[in-house]
Amino acid sequence: MNAARLYLSLHVFLSAGVLVHTFEPISTTVFIGVGLGTLGRTIYNYLHESCDSKWIAFNETGLEVDLERNLFGQHIASRIILKAVSGFMSNDNPKKPLVLSLHGWTGTGKNFVSQMIAENVYKEGMDSSFVHVFTSELHFPHLSHFDTYKSQLQQWIKGNVTNCARSMFIFDEMDKMHPGLIDSIKPYLDYYDKLDGVSYRKAIFIFLSNAGGEGIIETALDFWKAGRDREEIELNDLETALSLSVFNNRRSGLWHTSLIDKNLVDFFVPFLPLEYRHVVQCAMAEIKARDIQLDRGVAAQVAAQVARDVVYFPKSERVFSVKGCKTIASKLDYYA
Ligand SMILES: *[C@@H]1O[C@H](CO)[C@@H](O)[C@H](O)[C@H]1NC(C)=O
Ligand SMILES: *[C@@H]1O[C@H](CO)[C@@H](O)[C@H](O)[C@H]1NC(C)=O
Numbered sequence: 001m002n003a004a005r006l007y008l009s010l011h012v013f014l015s016a017g018v019l020v021h022t023f024e025p026i027s028t029t030v031f032i033g034v035g036l037g038t039l040g041r042t043i044y045n046y047l048h049e050s051c052d053s054k055w056i057a058f059n060e061t062g063l064e065v066d067l068e069r070n071l072f073g074q075h076i077a078s079r080i081i082l083k084a085v086s087g088f089m090s091n092d093n094p095k096k097p098l099v100l101s102l103h104g105w106t107g108t109g110k111n112f113v114s115q116m117i118a119e120n121v122y123k124e125g126m127d128s129s130f131v132h133v134f135t136s137e138l139h140f141p142h143l144s145h146f147d148t149y150k151s152q153l154q155q156w157i158k159g160n161v162t163n164c165a166r167s168m169f170i171f172d173e174m175d176k177m178h179p180g181l182i183d184s185i186k187p188y189l190d191y192y193d194k195l196d197g198v199s200y201r202k203a204i205f206i207f208l209s210n211a212g213g214e215g216i217i218e219t220a221l222d223f224w225k226a227g228r229d230r231e232e233i234e235l236n237d238l239e240t241a242l243s244l245s246v247f248n249n250r251r252s253g254l255w256h257t258s259l260i261d262k263n264l265v266d267f268f269v270p271f272l273p274l275e276y277r278h279v280v281q282c283a284m285a286e287i288k289a290r291d292i293q294l295d296r297g298v299a300a301q302v303a304a305q306v307a308r309d310v311v312y313f314p315k316s317e318r319v320f321s322v323k324g325c326k327t328i329a330s331k332l333d334y335y336a
Contacts, residue, residue, distance in 0.1 A: 055122065067116065103268060106213075242268060247273070
């Protein structure tokens with residue numbers, strides 16, 4: 001740590017009044033003189049995110065409350081996520097990293113759930129330097145650079161896990177990712193004690209994709225047509241649909257099969273398409289989160305208006321929102 005930085009940290013710390021109140025001026029000086037090294041480190045830790053329990057501490061209640069209050073229409077996903085993350089985080093000696101594969105149509109909450117997990121594991125949430133997001137189109141856009149991407153990605157994962165065992169990697173648009181690139185990260189997901197002296201067992205990998213989305217929609221629509229309650233849909237009902245449609249889709253099928261074959265994915269998490277009432281809930285939550293001062297009745301009216309303005313499918317029945325809750329925030333700008 002350089003001196004200027006320490007001085008700055010110290011200065012901030014002191015002017016915050018944290019220490020000043022507890023010591024006489026003279027002893028403060030002595031204390032600072034003597035304990036500078038230790039104090040410096042303590043202060044540094046206090047102000048800068050580090051890989052310890054002060055900055056990384058799972059809040060199970062927090063995740064539960066977040067899922068309950070802010071994720072709508074996903075009874076299966078919220079149950080699996082809470083169970084999976086809680087189980088993993090409470091295990092001091094996991095046998096492999098936690099690997100979650102989130103599937104479903106756009107706007108159903110996959111990204112949102114990844115954020116919730118990050119926010120309840122890391123004090124800094126998505127801003128944490130231990131959380132890494134990779135998007136195929138952003139990070140790996142050119143097929144011709146495949147070899148570079150591959151070694152870069154491997155280095156990043158290794159480097160970051162070496163820095164902090166509790167690192168989290170989110171891969172967005174997994175179905176657009178080159179299958180070879182996915183192959184290159186497979187070793188890190190596996191049951192190895194250590195690879196090149198690094199243990200990946202405390203890391204979390206989250207894959208997001210639309211793969212299987214159609215199958216999930218079909219099942220949800222079948223239930224709807226049969227007049228059955230959406231909450232009656234169980235994981236079993238979707239597992240078949242999910243794997244079938246995924247295997248039918250050659251491109252996404254590749255990565256999927258290879259990950260399934262080796263049992264590297266711990267949980268496949270389906271996200272159901274959202275109905276009108278869920279879109280209303282999303283709009284209400286957004287109004288509340290923005291602290292827009294509206295009378296409850298007016299807020300409900302605005303939310304209903306926003307939800308009515310969303311496009312639904314199939315064309316004849318108009319059951320599910322085409323973009324889920326994705327455009328709600330911008331629509332709200334328009335109405336509220
Ligand atoms: C955990 O989350 C709950 C619910 O959001 C919150 O009230 C509590 O303060 C959090 N605990 C910690 C240690 O951050
Ligand atoms: C960690 O990952 C990021 C990408 O999210 C990368 O830029 C960085 O170089 C990696 N750090 C190490 C030490 O490899």
